[in-house]
Amino acid sequence: MSLQDELYKETILDHYHCPRNHGVISGATLKQEGTNPLCGDELTLYIKLNNDTIEDIKIEAKGCSISMASSSMMTEAIIGQKIKNAQIIAHNFKDMMLNKGNDYVFNETNEDLNSLNGVKKYPVRIKCALLAWNTLLQSLEKDEAKAQGE
Amino acid sequence: MLDVKKIKRDFPILNHYIDGKPLVYLDNAATTQKPKVVIDAISNFYENYNANIHRGIHTLSQKATIAYEETRLNVQKFINAKSYQEIIFTRNTTESINLVAYSWARHNLKAGDEILLSQMEHHANLIPWYELAKEKQITLKYIPLTNDFRLDLSNIDNLLTPQTKLVSLTLMSNVLGTINDLTSIIQKAHALGALVLIDAAQAIAHMPIDVQKLNCDFLAFSFHKILGPTGVGVLWGRQKLLTDMPPFLTGGNMIASVYTDRATFNELPYKFEAGTPDIANVIASNEALNYLNAIGYADIMAHEKCLTAYALDILVKQENIILYGPNNTINRGSVISFNLNQIHPHDLGQVINDSGIAVRAGHHCCQPLMRQFNITGTIRASLYIYNDEADIDILAKTLQSAYKVMGHVVTR
Ligand SMILES: Cc1ncc(COP(=O)(O)O)c(C=O)c1O
Numbered sequence: 001m002s003l004q005d006e007l008y009k010e011t012i013l014d015h016y017h018c019p020r021n022h023g024v025i026s027g028a029t030l031k032q033e034g035t036n037p038l039c040g041d042e043l044t045l046y047i048k049l050n051n052d053t054i055e056d057i058k059i060e061a062k063g064c065s066i067s068m069a070s071s072s073m074m075t076e077a078i079i080g081q082k083i084k085n086a087q088i089i090a091h092n093f094k095d096m097m098l099n100k101g102n103d104y105v106f107n108e109t110n111e112d113l114n115s116l117n118g119v120k121k122y123p124v125r126i127k128c129a130l131l132a133w134n135t136l137l138q139s140l141e142k143d144e145a146k147a148q149g150e
Numbered sequence: 151m152l153d154v155k156k157i158k159r160d161f162p163i164l165n166h167y168i169d170g171k172p173l174v175y176l177d178n179a180a181t182t183q184k185p186k187v188v189i190d191a192i193s194n195f196y197e198n199y200n201a202n203i204h205r206g207i208h209t210l211s212q213k214a215t216i217a218y219e220e221t222r223l224n225v226q227k228f229i230n231a232k233s234y235q236e237i238i239f240t241r242n243t244t245e246s247i248n249l250v251a252y253s254w255a256r257h258n259l260k261a262g263d264e265i266l267l268s269q270m271e272h273h274a275n276l277i278p279w280y281e282l283a284k285e286k287q288i289t290l291k292y293i294p295l296t297n298d299f300r301l302d303l304s305n306i307d308n309l310l311t312p313q314t315k316l317v318s319l320t321l322m323s324n325v326l327g328t329i330n331d332l333t334s335i336i337q338k339a340h341a342l343g344a345l346v347l348i349d350a351a352q353a354i355a356h357m358p359i360d361v362q363k364l365n366c367d368f369l370a371f372s373f374h375k376i377l378g379p380t381g382v383g384v385l386w387g388r389q390k391l392l393t394d395m396p397p398f399l400t401g402g403n404m405i406a407s408v409y410t411d412r413a414t415f416n417e418l419p420y421k422f423e424a425g426t427p428d429i430a431n432v433i434a435s436n437e438a439l440n441y442l443n444a445i446g447y448a449d450i451m452a453h454e455k456c457l458t459a460y461a462l463d464i465l466v467k468q469e470n471i472i473l474y475g476p477n478n479t480i481n482r483g484s485v486i487s488f489n490l491n492q493i494h495p496h497d498l499g500q501v502i503n504d505s506g507i508a509v510r511a512g513h514h515c516c517q518p519l520m521r522q523f524n525i526t527g528t529i530r531a532s533l534y535i536y537n538d539e540a541d542i543d544i545l546a547k548t549l550q551s552a553y554k555v556m557g558h559v560v561t562r
Binding site: 122 | 494495496497500512513520526527556557558
C-alpha cells in the first residue's frame with residue numbers, strides 16, 4: 001500500500017487545494033484556536049450560532065494536506081447542523097480514526113470523510129486529521145459550560 | 151575509499167524491504183544503524199556473562215566489570231582524554247548536558263550571570279539552560295547565524311562578557327550540517343574565565359574528536375549516533391572540574407562509605423554513575439568504537455565529502471527546492487535539510503517514505519531555528535558510511551514525482 005493509491009486520494013487532494021469555508025467570520029459567536037505543536041499545523045475556527053444551530057463556520061488554517069483537507073471536510077459536514085448533531089458527527093469521526101476495530105462508515109451526505117480512513121495506517125498523522133475536530137469539540141464544550149454558568 | 155558494498159553487508163537491517171522496496175536509510179542524524187558485531191555483543195553478554203558490575207567477586211561479575219571498564223578506556227583513547235576518570239557514562243547526550251546543568255551550573259552560577267548559546271542548538275542544549283535561567287535569573291544569549299547558515303561571529307566580542315560563565319555550543323548542526331570552528335570562541339571564553347561545553351552528538355559521527363586539542367571543558371555525545379546501541383551517552387569533563395562538582399543522581403554505586411545519616415562519595419568517574427548502568431549496551435558500545443576505528447575517520451570523512459558534494463549537486467537542481475545549510479562541503483557534514491516549495495514537509499516525508507527511503511520530516515528538535523526560517527519543519531536526509539550515490543539517485547527521483555503525487559499544478 002502506498003500513498004499514491006490510499007492517502008492522497010483525489011478527495012483529499014481536492015479539499016487540500018480548494019478548502020471549503022476557508023476564512024474568517026467577523027462577529028463570530030465562537031472563536032477557537034488549535035495547534036498541533038509536533039507538526040506546526042495551526043488553525044482558527046469561527047462559528048456563528050443561531051440558538052443551537054451552527055449557522056456558519058469558517059476556518060483559517062495552515063498545515064499539511066491531511067490537516068487542511070480534514071478541516072475543510074469538517075466544515076461541510078457540520079454547517080447547518082444542530083450542536084448536538086455536530087458533536088455526534090465529530091465523535092463518530094474520532095471513533096473512525098482512533099478505534100482499530102471500529103470501521104465506522106459515513107453515509108452519502110458525509111462520504112468525503114471516509115477518504116481519511118486511510119490515514120489510520122500512519123499513526124503519526126492521525127493527529128493532523130483530528131486537529132480541526134478536537135478544536136471544534138473544545139469550542140462547543142466551552143460554549144456549553146458558558147451556557148450552564150449563565 | 152570506503153568499500154560501501156562490504157560495509158552494507160555488516161548491517162543486517164539494510165537487507166529489509168519497505169512495502170516491497172529496498173530500505174534506503176537516510177536518517178542517520180537521528181540514529182545510525184548497528185553493525186552485526188554490536189548486536190552480537192549484546193546477546194553475548196546476556197548469554198555468557200550477565201552480572202552486575204563493581205560489586206561481586208564472582209567470576210561473571212568480574213568479567214562484566216572488566217568489559218564495562220574496557221569501553222571506558224577505549225572512549226578515553228577515542229576522544230584523547232587525559233584519564234579514564236574523566237569519562238562518565240550517561241544515558242545520552244541530553245543526560246550528559248543535564249548533568250552539567252544540575253551539578254556544575256546550579257552550584258556555580260548566580261543571578262546576573264550569562265550563558266552563551268547559538269541559534270542552531272538542539273533542544274537538548276537549550277531546555278536545561280532555560281530551566282536554570284528561570285530558577286536563577288541567568289541571562290541566555292545567542293550567537294546568530296549568517297546568511298550561509300554558519301555562526302555569525304562578527305559580534306562575538308560583545309556577546310561574550312565578564313558575566314559569561316558558560317558557552318555551550320554544538321560542534322555540528324543536526325539540521326544544517328554546518329561544522330563550527332570553535333577555536334577562537336573557546337580561547338576568548340577562557341580568557342574571560344568562562345567554561346565551554348561542546349555538544350558533540352552530531353560531530354562525533356563525522357570527525358575525529360580530541361578534547362585536549364579542542365581545549366573545551368565538557369563534551370557530550372551519544373553512542374547511538376555512532377553505530378552503538380541506544381541508552382549509552384558520555385560526558386567528558388576536566389578532572390579538576392568533575393572532582394569539585396557535587397553528584398548529580400545519588401544512590402548505590404556512587405558512594406564510598408554510608409552511615410545512618412551521611413555518605414561519602416565514590417571517586418571519579420563512579421561518583422556520577424549512580425545505580426546499575428546499562429551494562430550490556432556500554433559493553434556493546436566498545437564494538438561500535440572498534441568498528442569505527444577499523445575503518446578510520448580519514449576514510450569516513452573522504453567518503454562523506456564526496457557523497458555530500460554529489461547530493462548537494464543533484465538536490466540544488468531539483469525544481470523549487472529550498473536548501474537549509476551551506477551549499478558547499480567546506481566545514482559541512484553529511485546532513486542535508488530542504489523543502490520543496492508549497493509542499494508541507496510531512497506530505498513530502500510521506501511521498502519519500504513510499505519509495506522505501508527513511509528521512510526525517512519535522513523540526514528536528516530545533517524549533518527556535520525553524521521559527522527563524524519561518525517554517526514548521528524540513529525534510530532532512532543524513533548520510534553515513536553505508537550510503538552511496540544510488541541512494542541519492544532514488545531520493546532525487548522521488549522528489550521529481552512529489553508535485554504530481556500531491557496534485558500541485560507544476561509551473562515550468
Ligand atoms: C546536535 C544534537 N544534540 C543533542 C542531541 C540529543 O541526543 P540524545 O537524544 O541522544 O540525547 C542530538 C540528537 O538528536 C543532536 O543532534
